[in-house]
Amino acid sequence: MTEVKNKQVILRDYVTGFPKETDLKIVEGTIILNIPEGSNHVLLKNLYLSCDPFMRNLMNKKDGPKDTLSYTPGYALGGFGVSKVVESGDPKYKKGDLVWGFTQWEEYSLVPSPKILFKIEHTDVPLTYYTGILGMPGVTAYAGLYEVGSLKKGENVFVSAASGAVGQLVGQFAKLADCYVVGSAGTKEKVDLLKNKFGFDDGFNYKEEPDLNAALKRYFPEGIDVYFENVGGKTLDAVLLNMRVHGRIPACGMISQYNLTEHEGVTNLTSIIYKRIRIEGFNSSDYYHLYPKFLEFVLPHIREGKIVYVEDIAEGLENGPSALVGLFSGQNVGKQVLVVAHE
Numbered sequence: 001m002t003e004v005k006n007k008q009v010i011l012r013d014y015v016t017g018f019p020k021e022t023d024l025k026i027v028e029g030t031i032i033l034n035i036p037e038g039s040n041h042v043l044l045k046n047l048y049l050s051c052d053p054f055m056r057n058l059m060n061k062k063d064g065p066k067d068t069l070s071y072t073p074g075y076a077l078g079g080f081g082v083s084k085v086v087e088s089g090d091p092k093y094k095k096g097d098l099v100w101g102f103t104q105w106e107e108y109s110l111v112p113s114p115k116i117l118f119k120i121e122h123t124d125v126p127l128t129y130y131t132g133i134l135g136m137p138g139v140t141a142y143a144g145l146y147e148v149g150s151l152k153k154g155e156n157v158f159v160s161a162a163s164g165a166v167g168q169l170v171g172q173f174a175k176l177a178d179c180y181v182v183g184s185a186g187t188k189e190k191v192d193l194l195k196n197k198f199g200f201d202d203g204f205n206y207k208e209e210p211d212l213n214a215a216l217k218r219y220f221p222e223g224i225d226v227y228f229e230n231v232g233g234k235t236l237d238a239v240l241l242n243m244r245v246h247g248r249i250p251a252c253g254m255i256s257q258y259n260l261t262e263h264e265g266v267t268n269l270t271s272i273i274y275k276r277i278r279i280e281g282f283n284s285s286d287y288y289h290l291y292p293k294f295l296e297f298v299l300p301h302i303r304e305g306k307i308v309y310v311e312d313i314a315e316g317l318e319n320g321p322s323a324l325v326g327l328f329s330g331q332n333v334g335k336q337v338l339v340v341a342h343e
């Protein structure tokens with residue numbers, strides 16, 4: 001039995017309000033590189049970890065029954081990642097396979113086999129993409145836009161947090177359907193990316209718009225057909241006034257609310273009736289059955305350079321806390337990835 005050092009990022013204590021780097025801690029543990037007799041567990045060497053906004057919710061102390069994914073102080077965070085199989089108790093996987101799915105924020109993880117979502121079959125594209133465009137955020141953008149948002153060719157599309165892991169894909173996928181696409185983001189650099197790299201028709205810095213309703217009227221004089229909701233709060237309120245009749249709002253996330261102890265109110269709800277708006281929340285995990293179809297759609301576009309993907313790469317588990325916490329101040333430019341080890 002080989003025992004090796006296993007660096008981890010653990011939760012120090014439950015979090016209220018905005019998370020801080022000091023809410024997380026790097027510890028040096030150990031792990032035995034063997035599968036317990038008779039178990040279906042898989043031993044993974046973690047390569048790339050995904051920094052995702054939903055991880056904030058898992059840091060809350062829950063009053064009611066605990067979500068199975070919720071974090072426990074003193075233990076490593078869990079999240080999506082790309083890993084290499086070291087040893088497997090499940091015949092579906094063998095040593096050397098590359099996989100993506102749910103793992104732990106540490107160098108090596110022993111995970112129950114069902115936590116692995118997919119074996120990686122295409123390695124001619126960057127492996128880090130399986131934390132983003134070819135992973136959970138990719139499925140989210142695809143399913144949110146086409147399945148939940150029922151996007152039609154040529155419609156007017158608005159997306160918030162538009163330069164991020166999901167947003168940059170929403171805009172590019174909508175452009176493939178000849179839509180008019182505008183995004184909002186929090187810096188000039190990000191807005192420039194929307195227009196010059198991702199091919200959005202336009203974009204604006206929401207932090208520099210004192211009146212979001214007026215800004216949306218300027219960009220959408222005829223109204224919005226599909227609003228891909230990533231932020232919630234004031235943006236959602238202003239969007240409701242600017243939706244077209246029979247508009248759709250796939251509610252993907254509301255990051256502006258995740259760290260507030262009292263959530264902001266949304267006041268323009270009567271628009272939902274007058275304009276017959278459909279607002280539908282969704283979770284990427286409901287759509288993994290579409291993954292093979294999604295890969296067939298997206299891989300050729302990546303290979304032909306018709307879809308690009310911007311990543312923000314942090315190196316080393318030591319930089320995990322700042323990379324994760326940075327999502328909530330907009331520090332990341334593109335998909336935030338954390339490198340644990342290169343293959």
Ligand SMILES: NC(=O)c1ccc[n+]([C@@H]2O[C@H](COP(=O)([O-])OP(=O)(O)OC[C@H]3O[C@@H](n4cnc5c(N)ncnc54)[C@H](OP(=O)(O)O)[C@@H]3O)[C@@H](O)[C@H]2O)c1
Nearest residue numbers: 053161164165166185186230252253254255256283284330
């Ligand atoms: N339903 C699902 O299955 C699912 C799956 C994946 C993601 N999501 C949700 O989708 C959204 C985007 O996730 P992502 O992974 O693509 O993250 P991301 O956009 O790559 O990173 C988060 C970004 O959110 C923006 N932000 C942070 N605080 C904000 C605030 N108070 N107001 C407005 N914007 C703020 C920042 O960009 P700026 O600089 O532009 O402010 C930040 O860079 C999140 O709400 C997330 O929870 C949902």
